[in-house]
Amino acid sequence: MRIAILVALAGVVAAAATLDFHRDVPWTVVLFVPVAVVVGVRCVPARRLGLAPRVAAEVVSAVAVGLLFSIQPNAAVGVLLYVSAVYAGGEFPIRASLPLALLTGGSVTTTALLTGPADFNALWIGGSVMVTVWAGIAGRTRRERTRALEQLVEQTRLTAESEARSGALAERARIARDLHDVLAHTLSGAGMQLELADALLEAGRPDDARAAVQRARDAIADGVTEARGAVHALREDTVDLPTTLAALADGPEESVETEPVELTDPQVRAVLRVAQEAFTNARRYAPGAPVRARLVRIPDGAELTVVNGPGRPADGVRGSGMGLIGMRERAAEIGGTLQAGPNDDGGWTVRLSVPPPTVPTKEL
Template structure:
């Protein structure tokens, strides 16, 4: 029997707002086909009804009939699930069944009444723990063997007393079945636990991917649209002054931002598809499109870094450049990319603003997004004002990504 695990993918994992999956149907007892159990039980009952004698409505026949009914009830109770009957109640039921089986062997003069003892003894091994099962099965053997040996009740004259002693032997088969079923149950439980863990892991992966997409959308849309909005507001304000040259310059800048947003959209597609981009060349193009030529300094020997590292460093640079344009317009920007043996470090530093721009407030998610990106790569990020040197009063962001 194989137990496969269906691991959900990003499309099939549960998402907020979706209805929970329907509860699983009750699990059948492994290895026990109820139809086979009922067929065997009915075969023993029908065989007993056709062969056990005497059976009637008076005298000894009435006693045999009552014992036959009690044995049938004890045997039919085998079909009840183990969890439905408390352990103590199961001991009482099986003990009474053993007494009824031994009494039927003693009262009946012919027939297959002994089959009730055999089947009941086997079920004792399955239903009860090993020690009480062996004790009760031994009692069944002694009772049935004693009834036949001492001819108590004038029992079956053709049935040897040794057969009565063997009625407890099927308890070993029952114990083996019980151990096997417990092992299968443990395997099923382990498989279900692994499946639940896989579902939780898949859902965590989906949520992580959603966070990544949200950061990319924020980087592409929020920054670019904010810049375009600033230029359009500036152009609208300049229209009242009649300075067409400045209006045209603001309009050209808005067009430039649109073109830049198209490039950023391409970068986002590359990021979502995990396509590799050349880090140094792409960072240089980003700086030039932002109006910061010759602002990049590369230290160490450039090496190829994983696609995830490249994409996240480019996003951090983009975020920092956008923040510099918004909060320190006109200030010079310097970017340093350092390749070391154990890490790759990206530093973006801007000087204080040289002109005043009525910039709209940011979303507040930029720095959070940068920290999340670096954390996913196992690195560290520091961000804060520059307190000394020629860039004093400006802002610096430094991301260190280990190799």
């Protein structure tokens, strides 16, 4: 409403220059002064004045400008008359702006009919002033709609940034789990083999120490290979699960069977990481023992089973338990369950149950 205020200020200056203050003394001066003061009050920021004082000032101005125009018709005062109605519609709620417009137009019409000037149509002037308020109301509505849209855009931007941060944190957590799955057992196993080699050297058993160092070297080499595979999988948007699972079985006693199943991308990653962890554990804790993996469809979703053994446990290899915790976390993330423990044949079984997907899926 800055334009309305500027026009009103120009109207006050023009009215001061064109009104005949010697006519209808003292009413011309008495009515002009509050009109000019209220126009000045409009220049004060709204946050410094409450709604009630501002509306009260406009009530005084509405009556004064209507009476002034009726007793002394003047183009500049006419501008103030219409601008006051537009300003009221644009600055105040409808419950206040409509009564102000009615008061302004009514004061013009009533005073003109009582004083009986013959040079303008009182009813037309008063009615047009009342209608003019809708121009201000339309402007106010447009500004409020624009402000609401700007707030919505800002809120959408903030929400998108928050979701992006959450997504980044979730991705970092996923990458951390992937790195643990690949490297934790490799490094811990190599470390224990090197500690064993040191102990064997102190005991005067160099050949056994050399064998422990070789096992540590082989574990590190396997870890490097697995790390490269994990990095490759992280860079891919989708994973060919049957092919990736089949690639896990690289030993003469290792096998993988898969049936067509419907899984989401998070479920695919969970199945793959659990299978990788199960194969890694089987090779570490029971080297040379058979390992059999099956991914099948069940009525309640899909099920991955990895069975290893029976076989001779590896010497000097102890687990930290972090791998099993990581597998359980992955199962929980997709709403599934994981069971791991010894079986009746003296081996070890890992069973991951995956629930039916609730989002668009792909068949694997």
